Amino acid sequence: MNLEFDGEELAFQTEVREWVGSNLPEDIRDGVMNGTGIVKEQTIRWQKILHDKGWIAPSWPKEYGGTEWTAAQKYIFANELAAAGAPALNPFGLTMCGPVIYTFGNEEQKAEHLPGILNSDVWWCQGYSEPGSGSDLASLKMAAISDGDDYIVNGSKIWTSGAHIADWIFCLVRTSTEGKRQEGISFLLIPMDLPGIEVSRITMIDGGHHVNQVFFTDVRVPKANRIGEENKGWTYAKFLLVNERNGIAQIGGKKRQLARLNKLAKATGMEGETLADSRTYQEKMAHAEIALNALEYTELRYLAGQQSAFAPGSEASGLKIKATELQQSMSELFLEMAAYYSLPYNGFRDMDGVNEPPIGMPEFTGGNEDFLYGRAATIYGGSNEIQKDVMAKILLSM
Amino acid sequence: MDLSFSDEQNMLRDSAERFVADNCGVENLRTVRDTEDGFSRDYWKQFAELGWLHLPFSEEQGGLGGTPVDTMVLMESFGKGLVMEPYFSTIMLAGGVLRQLDECALIEPIMEGNLLMSVAYAEPQSRYDLFDVTTTATKSGDGWTLNGHKSVVLHGETADKLIVSARTSGDRRDESGISLFIVDGNAPGVERRGYPTVDGSRAAEIILENVSVDADALIGVEGEGHALLEKATDEAITALCAEAVGAMKVLVDTTVEYCKTRQQFGQPISQFQVLRHRMADMMMEYEQAKSLALVAALKVHSDDPVEARKAVSGAKVQIGKSGKFVGQQAVQLHGGMGMTDELSVGHYFKRLTMIDVLLGNTDHHLKRFSNAA
Structure with missing residues (x-):
């Protein structure tokens, strides 16, 4: 056993590094590296470049467009991209809905949806949470009532990231109110331009428009858009959650x-010196780096096939908790370092048409928005309290 | 020993809480944060009529002779209502400097509500050290010429006059050699760039380029401005701590109420032990913060400078720690709702985050506390 890359892996690393170096557009790299952020058009442009190279979905099976890379190669790839300033990809199609479709969908659905996900022509969002169903997701109520070959969908989804810029939404809907709550849920794909769908902006504490509430009023959706069996949607959603652990720690972004x-x-x-010379901050930085190492090598062990010694199956939950805690503590440290210059708000609100340079330190750009919106990381995707419940449940049933 | 509030203090709290409940809060914040001033001049007039602007000035100065505990009572109410008016910058910071002078013609218009002021103490390189000053004041004729960059001046854009710390002698980080000057906000050579702060308030970068002031613009003793500034900011910190305590009280109340109402898994989420313990922890963070804020208010004017400094810095450390825990957990327990601009929770959280930074964060005051003896 060793941590060194072998010759082939080193050659792969060089290949990826050189390719990213000459193919990542400058404006996208700058937006990522300088904290000014990037917009949908830029993400699509980058995803299309990856797609042309055949590297858009390394984790997918080869027959659907994947790469069949080893765990080490995937690790090298993710690291090189992040270090070069490549943006995060839109996860809703590529890491969430896509794998559900190629695993549980029929041939027509695969043919209809997978190409659009891979070439980024179709932008996806996720419809899970509802106003009354957050942590208790299985209590969801959005109803899909059978009407011939269609479902009539009524209800509302909330905290829907990117619904205002999405073409399709994959939803958990209630198709039965009998028996166990989990057994009356179906997995439904819905185009966002159907009559009866309304998207309402929710402004968050950083002033940004990240999420929405989506209202469905008598929306007619063909049953052909249902993935797998009726009332089996919960199983597919659980598969998606476990599958999601791939890259959940976002190591590259943290580095x-x-x-x-x-x-x-x-x-x-x-x-009179710089912060980098201050013992206090050197130690804070050291804490962050050690926590990052612990997270990275835990993720690597899992990716290499090792499982949690105590609660196999809980790995995604554990990684999510530690990753979001670290993300938040690093963004707090960012604020602490900037001192008074963490106070000016350069964010989204009322900034349309403003061309003045941001106030404060260029090195801090985006720091406030990351800190504020970053508070959501321990809430979304299953709050950290819920993740601990999941872990404890598995641990105690062993 | 007597830790009970006087009748006057109880009356002050009642009237402040009533005003704040009727007029301030998150709705008001959302309205005024988008205005040019960032606060309500109408409310400011009412503050004057209610006597709040007179409160901490001595009776000789025409004020009410209020103590730091009186100020604490008022600021705690302000904290509960996300008050946006420039009380802290005008009355606590600028007023805190001017109160120490033998005579000052600016105090009366301040108390009448006719003069807004702020103190320009921070610079891009200074961090929290009030003595780290590169702005210069050089003698020219009978007066002075000022040059430099002052950063994150609270309500600096709307201040009619500024108190500017500038170096009249010594090196960049010397405590001696700093003098304080009154500078007109509109004086030639003063460039102000205002902007919103993260909590929805306003601040400004102020560039001074060959700004000429008369000899009497220098207040206090030449070269001894640091002591004036430190005394004013110590008292201002006690006011900030009180504001934070008010904000924390609202967050604990709101979170308890929300958890009792919000249903998941067929029961109120307040039934889950992990959340019950979290709320108990939030409550104790509030209690400890309240205690040390009180100690700071009672000791800030102590004859023993070490005792005063430890009380002030100790309170700021506790407020920083407690404010972070209470603010972050209030958001966490509200779930997605806590993240929205619509609910008040996020705004209190942001205000607490800002208070930790103002006049020195937790690390800064931890160091100051341990160096005090």
């Missing part, structure tokens, strides 16, 4: 954040 912290520390004065 980039660590590098930005170091850059900010060097640019920031403290007691």
